[in-house]
Amino acid sequence: MGITILFKLLFVHILSDFVLQTDSICKGKKKEGAAKVGFQILHSLIHAVLAYLFVAQWDNWIIPVVIFVTHLMMDFIKSDYLKENMTTFIIDQAVHIAVIFLLWFSLYGYAEHWFEWFSYYxxxxxxxxxxxxxxxxxxxxxxxxxxxxxxxxxxxxxxxxxxxxxxxxxxxxxxxxxxxxxxxxxxxxxxxxxxxxxxxxxxxxxxxxxxxxxxxxxxxxxxxxxxxxxxxxxxxxx
Structure with missing residues (x-):
């Protein structure tokens, strides 16, 4: 069950960030003022809603809230403080994937088993x-x-x-x-x-x-x- 949720969250991230993020959303996130914020909220909301639907634990609001907030924050930092290049892309994806792993590990991971696995390898x-x-x-x-x-x-x-x-x-x-x-x-x-x-x-x-x-x-x-x-x-x- 736990590992399945991890793969679902990774799938949702790829789907939302690369398939459902249209050119209009990408351009909208680079605009100025309220329009930029609106597109950033829309993109983060797509991530959060799909994560909530795919995980399908209807009483668990932590996952969509954390994904929404962290994605919105990263989009804001990326658009305002980082240049659009390969380094920024890698940092952006690394942050989102790290959030997914930390979120999954804190909710569903079995720390003892994972520590044993890491120590073995x-x-x-x-x-x-x-x-x-x-x-x-x-x-x-x-x-x-x-x-x-x-x-x-x-x-x-x-x-x-x-x-x-x-x-x-x-x-x-x-x-x-x-x-x-x-x-x-x-x-x-x-x-x-x-x-x-x-x-x-x-x-x-x-x-x-x-x-x-x-x-x-x-x-x-x-x-x-x-x-x-x-x-x-x-x-x-x-």
């Missing part, structure tokens, strides 16, 4: 091996790769790239490679390499692009090699 070496592997393929590997391919970096490559795009492409591809290997789906690595080849290596036949293409090939294969090695080592440790 925190003392489990498999968890720490996974965390270490994912951390290792991010910043440490990125630094190593930048130093490794520095001698081959063409002067024109920096001006032709988006800022930090290569770094984030590397992060994402290594996360996918490690996940594929740990999930036992090694064929996914081949699909990823083929997909990247289509986008990055199409200029190989142009002589003026040979240096950049070779540079990208070295970086790609080095990144794939490190991620695959870490993946296989981690899978053996697990």
């Amino acid at each position: 925190l003392s489990n070496p498999r968890l720490w091996a996974l965390i270490t592997a994912y951390l290792l393929i991010l910043k440490p590997t990125s630094i190593f790769l930048s130093l490794f391919i520095k001698r081959w970096t063409p002067e024109e490559s920096a001006s032709q790239s988006l800022p930090n795009a290569g770094k984030w492409i590397g992060y994402l591809e290594r996360i996918l490679i490690l996940t594929f290997i740990l999930a036992g789906k090694i064929e996914g690595v081949g699909f990823l390499l083929a997909a990247k080849s289509i986008f990055r290596f199409g200029e190989l036949n142009k002589a003026k692009e040979i240096k950049i293409t070779e540079y990208v090939l070295i970086g790609t294969f080095a990144s794939f090699t490190i991620a695959i090695l870490i993946g296989f080592i981690t899978s053996q440790l697990l």
